[in-house]
Amino acid sequence: MSKIVFHPGTPIKIAVLAMGGQGGGVLADWIVDMAEKAGWWAQTTSVPGVAQRTGATIYYLELLPESDAHAAGKPPTLAMMPTPGDLDLVVAAELMEAGRAMQRGLVTPDRTTLITSTHRSYSVTEKAALGNGIGDPNKVIEAGLEASKRMLAFDLQALAEKGGSVISASLFGAVAGSGALPFSREAFEETIRDSGKGVEASLRAFALGFDAAAQAPAAPARIDTSRPAPDVPEKAANPKVDALLQRVKREFPQAAHGMLVAGLRRLIDFQDIAYASEYLDQIAKVRELDAAKGGEAKGWALTQAMAHRLAVAKSYDDVIRVADLKTRGSRFERVRKEVGAKADQLVYTTEFMHPRLEEICGTLPAGLGRWLENSKTVGGFVKRKMEHGRRVETGTLTWFIALYLLSGMRRFRRSTLRHQIETAGINAWYERVLKNAAADYDFAVEIAHCRRLVKGYSGTHARSGDRFARLMEAADRLAGQADAAATLKRLREAAMADEEGRQLETQLGQLLRGAPAEAGFTRQAA
């Protein structure tokens, strides 16, 4: 048999990871066009299918100088798919897709330049969580630093938007700026010009991406995920408000100042100074107990928890509050900004409201509200007449004035049925915290945090309230047990795990009743 002669020539291997509709294909085509124009042999493959519908997808490219093919006397045989460990450049159009590239082994420390946009497009599982389901972005950055030869990470989505274009253009710029491919900036830009669509905007986004990559630090910085701490001002202009502020500074530990100021702000805004002052009185009692139970050593956890949860509980979301928030001038401006309206354009909003009998009664004086709620004839009539979806056009005079007047009912809020119901609930919880703090500090903190569950409106509010009630029931049974705090924490997490409360019920069943799993039929694996 003949002696086989190997010819030199190794292709540059590139993978582009994107979500369907992000323009990963456009980027791949640009690279092919550029390479072919520069006298390279270029191949791209992809697996579009249903993946084009928002799912994660991958484009794969190989580039080889045509001169190598000429020297070898035949066209190259290029691979149809990326091989783990054998890539020179990996481009990710979203941060978690960079993570996916590493999981697939496409990024190698001695070979791969990893370029990723740091923006997030949250997956359904992240968004649908009852609380906060967002994955930690820094895990990707940390892994990228270890896994790649060089990692470039910046918000290319923001740069694309700044340039008035889409992410494929800023990614193309970042590829150019990274110097990972042997083509000049002119060759890149020429390719965009040749494409002939939205050229100017694409070039602007390209330039922003290019500069970001060219000036990128050796290693990308961590992404700041901390939440802004509330600022504590020196003094307030209004003497009554200032008195509250000074009281916070005087009577409370510094660790709780931020949360208390945020609480005061919320409650003054929600109701009035007296209401905020009442809140401070309630927290003062907590603080006293906290000090007695050695709270200082625990970072005043109880005071902080109650400062946070009580403020939220007291500023419950009623009809008056919603009407107020919807009619504010600052809100009108925010909407204009959010929809990107230009100065000469008019913006009108329509709200989707669905008042139920409960909300209507809640806004009435307690006695009247309760009578209406229990009255079959009148209540039923109101229910039939009033309880349906309403499109509220806040920008029109009739609707605006109606909402404005409704928001003005703040001054009667303390006499409403809703206030009576909420206050009773809050007090019961507050007392429960105080009662348990004496015996089990950590347990009391957990009870405080259970209020996190209570949120939403109408049906959602009712369901979350039910879950909260179940937890409080459990707390009463747990009181006095050694691991009460840890158990309650686990239950709270279970309550946040699914909307139907299945996990919570299972855990409650196991913990409190020792009930076995429900009988049913099961299918053997596979």
Place this chain on the structure above:
Amino acid sequence: MAERSFKKEVQQLRIPAGEEFRGEGILAITKALLQSGVGYVGGYQGSPISHLMDVLADANEILQELDVHFETSASEATAAAMLAASVMYPIRGAVTWKSTVGTNVASDALANLASGGVTGGALIIIGEDYGEGSSIMQERSHAFAMKSQMWLLDPRPNLESIVQSVEDGFELSEASNTPVMLQVRIRSCHVHGRFITKENKRPRYTLKQALENPVRDTSRIVLPPASFTHEHEKIQQRWPAAVKFIREKKLNEFFDGDVEDVGLILQGGLYNGVIRALQLLGLADSFGNSRLPMYVMNVTYPVIDEEVIDFCKGKRAVLMLEEGQPDYIEQNLHAILRKNKVDTHLSGKDVLPMAGEYTTAAMKTGLEAFIKAWRPELLTTHEAVAADEVAADAVAAAAPAAAKAKPAGVPITFHPKVKDLAEVVPPRPAGFCVGCPERPIFAAMKLAQQDLGPHHVSCDIGCHLFSILPPFNLGATTMGYGLGAASSSAFNVKSGKRSISVMGDGGFWHNGLTSGIGNAVFNKNDGVIIIVDNYYSSATGGQDILSSRAENADRSTKNPIENAIRGAGVKWVRTIDRTYDVARVRDTLEEALTTTTDGPKVIIAQSECMLNKQRRIKPIFTKAVKSGQRAVKERFGVDPDVCTGDHACIRLSGCPSLSVKDSGDPLKEDPVAHVDNGCVGCGNCGEVAEAAVLCPSFYRADIIHNPNRGDRLMAKVRKAVIGFLQRRRASRQAEYAL
């Protein structure tokens, strides 16, 4: 109008002979059909050959110039039956579909076609939807070739080879009177490459000639006694003719290597991956020069005994690389070697995976094991040997800096920080698009189930199958295209609850009208059937179907589904012409589930596929705004101070543009809902919030572009009053600012 337009690309079909063509695989296949003098083409769209159908549709003008008839078949069975035109007449015909699913549907016609045999070349181009990117069950089309005796081509995945095998396929079909299947894998369909063109040819015999000079021959019809004769013809005449043609025309390829005693046998489609795997082992270069000799089967059925024996002679061992299972070829090779008393060792699925895609990495591992067993010294020429272990040890010793530069082909997925990514990298399956009109249907179904309890839901094939994923989590089974209603047919018993079936308009016209609706009427099924009518065959790329609303010069559209359903005898039919009306969809569904009317309850839920709608209306809107006309754009938003961060809306929507963001409020630690700029203003969020009585955080913003004088005057008045009141309230807030 399909999702992707190839109007520009199809001009490449006109390039003169001898010039270089550069483009995608499917476009090259179209060019090859024209170069082969094809007379007619049909098929049914579906990934990975959806774009082939789109290219053909966009190339209709060029096809007509060449007297080539193209039609979008009603189903793969229709397409296969279309090949009947090649039974008696010397006309070349080609059809295409997604396989194996399409071949399943087509197999009745294919079996009849293969029995009687063909006169003109009959080519079936199957997009083998297998491995990464596939959306169907993982099976092989190979079995269909075997059972009906059709030849199966699996060319090397470069455009030159693919184009050549289209031409070879027609000739082989004619030389052996047998239909030929040409298999192209997902990536081959979309590969960008190049080849040198030949001239387009008119069909040598046209359909018009055939119609005007009809010919018949009872011996070609599948009915006894001819059907018994056909089986013998297959073995005695057609098979030997095919083997002769394949050998003479050298359809399979032999590549020399300088290692003499071992060799590789592979399916043509795997060639590039095998070369790359060898390259990573130091045994090949980037141009296909390999140290191991290779026998590349561009024809994977029939297996040519003589070629196998020739290749194996003088070799101690050969490795068969055959993707998928069962290992038909490997079993065949064992039989050939044994019957011919060739004692060459045959390896295959013993070192390679029995199931799953043959990725480069998988083949590299298999090749390495094979070579280690038979010629281990070949591997020591390259330092890649045991590189994985070396690298793993280096990391384990926590001295990455000391690790030597690693050769190619060494992933580091074992690194603890990379492993940790499993905690944060979310699964990202395909899902409903922004503004998809199918989303509100499933939101309504979720709400109806909240009222009436959980029901058994049968799904179908189409975008609507995304209902099984979060956040909807609806649906128990999917039994095939158009078979949503059929798969509820067993649940035709008296019960407190009815079954719910979902079917798309594509599946409805494909077969659902008879298999689902007709069947339910005839058998007096009491279940509920929802037909999702989004004006297109959307999942496959937005092609027109009978009930599409588009003006289509080449096709008859605007044939309402409701007429067909009533014609089939359904009494209870409700048409909802706006799926975004969540409350109405819910109420209609609840009515269907509780009504006392007997027989199937059919709800036709209509709204245009948003992907196609946006493509249609966006340019019109932009043009109107540019010309100074008053135009209103709608989009949705969430008031972050009203939203409590409960995400109930997301659990009933899942729209990609409905996301979350930090609240900016220290008291609200959970992120709040947020509508991003991708919003197309479909209205689903608001409707859901209202129908499910969720919360008042959503708003619709109407942005009036180029407001007219009346608009401006009204705005002025409103601003005066509203502005005054707002300032009044703001001053109170400012007074008590902290």
